Amino acid sequence: IVCPTLERWQAPLETALGTLGVPYALESYVRLDKTAYGQALLSLLRFAWLGGTRADLYAFLRSPYSALGRQNVDFLEGRLRGRAVDKPEQVEEETIRLRDGQPLRMLEELRSAPTTLDAVAGLAGSMLRAAYGLEAPPVGEPSRHDIRAHDSVMRLLGDLRGWSELDGSVSPEEVVAALERAEVRRASAGEPGRVAVLDLLRARTRRFEIVFLLGLEEGRLPRRGHESPFLADDARRDLDERSRARLIRPDQVARDRYLFYTACTRATQRVYLVREAAGDDGSPREPSPFWDEVRALFPRDDVGRWTRRRPLSQLTWPLESAPTERERLRAVALRAAEDRPVAEAIASANEWERRLARALHAFERPTRLSHPQVLAELRAKTTFGVTELERFADCSSIWFLERLIDPKTMDRQVDARLRGSIAHQVLFRFYSGLPKELGTERVEADRVEDAVAYLRRCLDEAVEGVRMELTGLQQRELLHGLWRDLEAFVREDAAAEAPLVPRRFEVLFGSERAAPELQRGLELAKGITLSGKIDRIDVDPFSARGIVQDYKAGKHAHSAAQIESEQKLQIPLYMLVLRDLVGIEPLGGIYRPLSGDRKARGLLRDDARDDGVPGFAKNDYRDTDEFWAQVERARELAVGIVERIRGGDVRHDPKRGACPTWCELGPMCRVRRA
Incomplete structure (x- = not known):
């Protein structure tokens, strides 16, 4: 899959390929602070060296690289957040006290290292050992990402050691800044069994059996050029004519035409050209000039026969061509809107009865309480608070969530x-x-x-x-x-x-x-x-x-x-x-x-x-x-x-029919969705 730029297409491709269960490899680089490993590493360094907050320390402690259990960390942070403890020295002191005096081992090792670079190197290794142990090699996609991030950190530390030998020292602030700018490769080129996702520039030197080329809409390919606010193109051209300064920038359209041509020639069997005929809001989008030029090369009948269109209203695949069981089930659920008996027969033949029932009732939000034990407890209740009754009068759903579910706020605030x-x-x-x-x-x-x-x-x-x-x-x-x-x-x-x-x-x-x-x-x-x-x-x-x-x-x-x-x-x-x-x-x-x-x-x-x-x-x-x-x-x-x-008669019945502005329970409220 070749895109004009990965930044624009990364999120939708990850969603689509992940939903369909298609293994893929994004051939690009990501900053270290955008990876799970890098975020945990930098969080602890900020707390130890840059006067970070409670959030920094606990972002590290909650990660799998700290060797602490998630439940234990949640308990510790809950106690601190409930008291609004946020100053670094108080956070560390209270955390150690709640751990019965046990120090935070990785924080101690970080501070006791002879140099900042040794401290980061020791912490980076300890994090991998804490996450994966020493008894078996790491396996799985997350471990591959962590190992790549660790390699990137070690390479950067090697460069900084060479620099420190020339300059004499590297401050903690400089180390953290360098780590934040470090880049980690997402995936190696040509990983077997995975769909390669790359941009036009990286596709030049690769060969594939099948290529999907995305982004053939006007304005995306060729990409729009942007005139410099400091030196206009006409001024560049005039200076070039006078002094041969070579200030004129390369023609963006010609460059994109070359990249488009090379991407089309990377396939040995078939090329798919893909464009959006309409945006997400339904507004039409014009095709790229390259799209029209390619269509003009072939007979009109062939173009019509090989062009596939999928309208925005087509929410599911046709049942016979759905690529996964999940998509087949979605197609059956859509069929139920037109012919329920046929849909139920298909579901019965594939043992999907319960899944189809859940899909058909997915947007129903019953609010009335029905569990016998809950109803028995409510019937046995004899004493009711006056504020409780007032809250039920405001909205019975608010009463249900506030009084029966009773969610707690972890962070205590001056409100x-x-x-x-x-x-x-x-x-x-x-x-x-x-x-x-x-x-x-x-x-x-x-x-x-x-x-x-x-x-x-x-x-x-x-x-x-x-x-x-x-x-x-x-x-x-x-x-x-x-x-x-x-x-x-x-x-x-x-x-x-x-x-x-x-x-x-x-x-x-x-x-x-x-x-x-x-x-x-x-x-x-x-x-x-x-x-x-x-x-x-x-x-x-x-x-x-x-x-x-x-x-x-x-x-x-x-x-x-x-x-x-x-x-x-x-x-x-x-x-x-x-x-x-x-x-x-x-x-x-x-x-x-x-x-x-x-x-x-x-x-x-x-x-x-x-x-x-x-x-x-x-x-x-x-x-x-x-x-x-x-x-x-x-x-x-x-x-x-x-x-x-x-009687368990809970409804969504706010006064005057609209949820009050002060209600913060919307994400939990069982309001019927449209």
């Missing part, structure tokens, strides 16, 4: 979730410690500066307790952002002068860690119990009345109408918790955004507008009957969600 967690922790410490610190239950306007100073201490302690390695910039950014939001929040609290005072914080219910009277949870219906955690309860100091406050790390809060339309369950169900578990008459519940304009919104009783919860948006107040009716509708919605969960 919105971490900021929200710290903000909740700071506010809990601040308000629960306020009576002891300032002798008052609420933030009073005349002592707001003392309260703000105490808030700063709570924030510093919370940030210092974060179990991850923060850079100086990350820590300052985290402190500054949280301090800006929390200080403004507390100052607004002091200016509000609400008649209610904050009394209870982080109120757990429905779990073993809750207070004894709250451990049973809220009974929504027979056999259905609600659990959760209320951020804050503000209480009337002269009566058993109060409201729920739920902190939101974002900028927006939900109004009473949005709570119902968006199927938000926290505030309505917390009203039942307040009344039936905590023993406080609920006056309402509000969401408190911690950033933005921090406007509180929620669901409130209209009869407490003046003496209990004044100053909120007028549309958030509901008369008593409507207030409890909305709470009851939320309870019924929660019970309905529980019944769907117990």
Whole structure:
């Protein structure tokens, strides 16, 4: 197979030949840092010599050249990534500690070598021994590539030794730079049993029985010439006429015509000329002038008889000429769209029934849970978290992935979730410690500066307790952002002068860690119990009345109408918790955004507008009957969600029919593909 350039054709040819199981040999060179062997070698050198990161060290350790098990390396890196350890000295120190004090042998040998060149030579040999051992010679295509890469490294080291003998020394930076530029031969010429893939230039001196010549489209062959931006062709021609400077470049069309001619004459039996009649998007492509010139040499009838066309719509081979079993099965699957009984008969005759069934149902994405053990566990479940039910209301597929599958994030980052967690922790410490610190239950306007100073201490302690390695910039950014939001929040609290005072914080219910009277949870219906955690309860100091406050790390809060339309369950169900578990008459519940304009919104009783919860948006107040009716509708919605969960009724049902922008589970979601 001869191509104008291998760079353009390498990827599609590797895909096509690999899919059909055709052994091939690309006769070209690749940079060392593009090979698996070279990437592992350079990763360790960068970490040891150039102050590389955790990714560099573990790129080497995870490779087969490190002599470490993949599972062990994944465990080590997972522990480091979970704590965001990335500084080179900390990465090495923590890795050795997690290995019970065992040093990294190849890293030790690299640093103890007398010279940089000896260090690389020793590492290169150790990597091959670790990957293939010493008991049997390496076999297989990967080992051939690794041996070629190793030979390229050793040849380069030999050249550098000669240079160092003249100059005196070679620095580690120079060695790494030279290795990055080193080239490795992909395959040797004329390997038996393999289809040779080469460019026009390498095809000149070779002979083959059959040649496929690709790229006969206009603009690819002959290749377009590019005028130099520094010296135009007309200026070159003028200088040549004056001084015979020989600046005119060779005619690109004439050169490509010569290479095309030599490629056509390399075959001893047959030549196939191949061109694209249309691009991947269906737009037509004009043939190369060479294509038209060759067609003109033969009678039109012969050209028509020997020309084969394959349209873009032909997704499979004809069944009788399919080259592999996989392609024959694809042809049968396509036949099933037109004549299902015939396709099933062909599949039965070839024992392809299961494979055909899988092919025909490949684009179906059933979402309903059906495994008996999973359904039995869901039916036996009696306690459900309020946030879990809200997530199911957002989209049952999101609930399935987040709550049942529960994928973990390996890399811990300073993100919105971490900021929200710290903000909740700071506010809990601040308000629960306020009576002891300032002798008052609420933030009073005349002592707001003392309260703000105490808030700063709570924030510093919370940030210092974060179990991850923060850079100086990350820590300052985290402190500054949280301090800006929390200080403004507390100052607004002091200016509000609400008649209610904050009394209870982080109120757990429905779990073993809750207070004894709250451990049973809220009974929504027979056999259905609600659990959760209320951020804050503000209480009337002269009566058993109060409201729920739920902190939101974002900028927006939900109004009473949005709570119902968006199927938000926290505030309505917390009203039942307040009344039936905590023993406080609920006056309402509000969401408190911690950033933005921090406007509180929620669901409130209209009869407490003046003496209990004044100053909120007028549309958030509901008369008593409507207030409890909305709470009851939320309870019924929660019970309905529980019944769907117990029945395994998982669908792709996001609100408003479109996936939310914040959802990151798309690659795992079983959305029906078109």
